[in-house]
Amino acid sequence: MAVPGWLARWPRLAGAGRLAWPRAPRRGAGHNRWSKVRNVKGPRDAERSRTFQRLALLLRSAAREGGPDPALNPQLANVVEQCRANNMPKASIAAAIQSAERPSPDTRLLCEARGPGGAAILLEIVTDNPRRSQRDVRLLLAQHGWVPGVDPGVRGGPRRPALRACPPAHRGALWEAPRGGFEERGVVRVAPSDGQGRPLGLEGALETALDVGATDVEEDDEGEGLKFLCPPGALCAVARALEAAGLRPLEAAVEFVPRARAALPGPAGERARRLLQALAGRPDVARCYHNIQWEEPPPPQ
Template identity: 25%
Template sequence: MSGHSKWHNIQGRKNAQDKKRGKIFQKISRNLYTVAKAGGPEPESNPQLRLEMDKARAANMPKENVKRAIDKASGIGGAKFEQITYEGYGPGGTALMVLALTDNKNRTASAIRAAFSHHGGSLGTTGSVSYLFDRKGYIVILRKGLDKDEDGMLEDVLEAGGDDLKTFDDRFVIFTDPKELAKVRNSLQKKGYKLDTSEIKMIPKTVTEVPSDKVQQYTGLLDELNENDDVQDVYEAAKLPKHAE
């Protein structure tokens, strides 16, 4: 019996690891598609695509998965994907924006609407919550192994054309005008910085706390949305209470 329990535990851990790895590959695939669609499928002329391909290699993502994502962006294989943003209200009136990449709008809209409904929320109309967010260029540089203090980083960010810098123990986060993202990114890379993230994000103007009695519903909604293969990203104008983090 103990041997069976041990096998069951090991299998459970393996399944959890496989699921986590699958989600990582899924996110990288979507990012590869997005940047290849925006800047072209050739890494030599698309720095952002090179960055995503480096992430794929670091995650041990199979080469055929990388090629398939880039081929989708090039229209190879016939499937046509488009990005769609959905807006809605989560439990307690929390505001959420969901960015999806889909080849079937009806399927995706139905699944996202159901996710909100399952967890005490509702899908809204275009513009219902987007006014609570700013569209920003978003760059992350990890501080590990980086010999640069906040003042020095700020000087380089301003020189590169960035708008703002936030400093955390493990990373620098840089915000830019979306139209200036490529320029700022390229400038920082020329200075020798290795970027962990470089993308356009919806940044909440204000963040409200999820009511304590709605935390389980709220996290359930996020889980269901993130488990959807069509969902690329979920932007939140909300935060969990400290005891639930």
């Protein structure tokens, strides 16, 4: 077969009388630097950024309510300890506290949502637009199929997710216990082993709780350690006593603990997990509590 004159000037392309298009480069096995950045470092940095953003919201809110001095503001001191436990930079902590001195329209709300089988979610929201935040959270609940029931206190009303805002009774009150199935408790999470590396059992932890002034000990759903429950006013004293007893406190904070657990098996449990992950991604949701009893450990959020 004769090769055209214009093609004879490129011998490499005139192998069989037709153009030989360059082959696509082979794809590697994925063991390169960019794949690690995209699949490992990227999600980890995004989660770290969301955690720091929530802690900064809590720092500003606590500083506005009780002052910028952690020695005179126990709630601010507890949030600062949480920041240190999450390796938040010291400069970021100081900047968040100083920003509380500037006037800001931020509002702190507690919103409770009801789910199937007696499940409940309690959200701590810090936002500059409460109406917008409640509307977005209500829409998010509806998208995940959570509680399309009648709004509490409205007979024959439209079917909508039950969401109740529980604002503080007065400006000086930083926490307001809701009327649902949660109670305000101090929670100190400790490592599964003591300072000498010995594993910490539940029976030994109960004896330690009696000595340090804690009221109860439970297994931590978020980790492998234990959590000591105490009154909110005794949180700092219990944390110091546990450290003096040889344990390793990881985090100390005032939280809302459910009075009773509700099991959600099957598709309802999967929808609840996706809902909690979606709520954790919202920047105005500072904390999220629930009373759901998982059949297996939930994925990390």
